Amino acid sequence: MVEKKSSRRRWPEGYDPAGTRRQLVDSALRLFEERGFDRTSLQQIVEDAELTKGAFYHHFQSKEDLLWQIQDEYLESQLKDARKIVESDAAPVEQIRALIFLSLEGVAKHRPHVAIFQQERRNLTGERLEDVTRKRDEVDALFNETITRAVDAGDLRDDISPRLITFGILGMCAWAFQWFNPRGTMKIKDVADQFSAMILDGLIVDSRN
Amino acid sequence: MVEKKSSRRRWPEGYDPAGTRRQLVDSALRLFEERGFDRTSLQQIVEDAELTKGAFYHHFQSKEDLLWQIQDEYLESQLKDARKIVESDAAPVEQIRALIFLSLEGVAKHRPHVAIFQQERRNLTGERLEDVTRKRDEVDALFNETITRAVDAGDLRDDISPRLITFGILGMCAWAFQWFNPRGTMKIKDVADQFSAMILDGLIVDSRN
DNA sequence: GATAAGATACCTCCCGGTCGGTATATAGAG
């Protein structure tokens, strides 16, 4: 995969401009996850990608711009998938299960993105911060709408506010990135199923069944 | 208070060393929460406390040392309270409710500590990181033990692993600091009660009762 | 030649940390 190893000034035959950008993003993804945004210098990113600052500033406006693009590509992806679920004709409760799975799947499949989004968001400022926050809120709102619909339909108890349910579920899912090990024995689908069961059916053993 | 190597130190009565130190900690608490550890310079902390770098380095070994002390004072406090709950003679399920409340109460009452612990932990290194991680794990373990006891006693269903239940609950509670507004209408006790109900009794409305 | 893609040298800024000095309070000697 890594074809470009030229530290000298030579252009390979089919050189790929988009590939260079990707390489920078991928290096940043790794380094930001490992060491955090502030503790990762431009120099490190550029060396990791076997490039130079010149290349970097040809593709990005600033270090913050890179951070924003990383977060944006994840949010856009999650937003798209979440919309697909909410716009489906599945029952509200099934949509909730699907959203839980989507969220956890994101954690499992895109760890660096999630880590960076959760931990480095505050390094964004101004418009970029607003943009990312807005998109995050949109995803949250999709959860909230679905949950509210489930409550209104009488499928979920109405003595707990939908807002609180939403935050509870989001928290459970978001927290997974703190402990879930993709290489462990537990598959993310199992986590999703058990979390869903826990929230929807409850934990208490009583005499009703 | 941790003093490992000391050479017969005694505090003169007339001075107020603890006050100065507190002022530095309090300034750091505010600034770290607002701007993050890396984006807060020593100069800012010291200016905010109306002191100088000289004073700072008289009380702390380094910037990281200050960060560690802040996290430590929170963890010690939570650990103490959590132990008290687990060592009580309340029923396991009631202990779980109490632990959930403790965790959420921490978020509400010590926002800056929680924010700094959750977001800036990675800025610690070596022994200090290990120490904080160990104490965090101890708190988590108290949750886990209690939950396991509840499952073993037959109070909670046994088809969801205690470990997963623990992480679910911890996530819900930890996430609260992302959205909970202490000045809002909702009291933290209500959040705790509703989260407990959600997890323990479940959300689904069925015909069995 | 125009333009894109990238390399290299360089700039300014400010960060964490140091270090010598000073002021204050207490303890002990006389």
Place this chain on the structure above:
DNA sequence: CTCTATATACCGACCGGGAGGTATCTTATC
């Protein structure tokens, strides 16, 4: 009580280094 020695508490000028960012030049493609 005063005088002095000493430890604490704090000040603030200073430093090396590395940070993000820029200017300018070179090379490849059309």
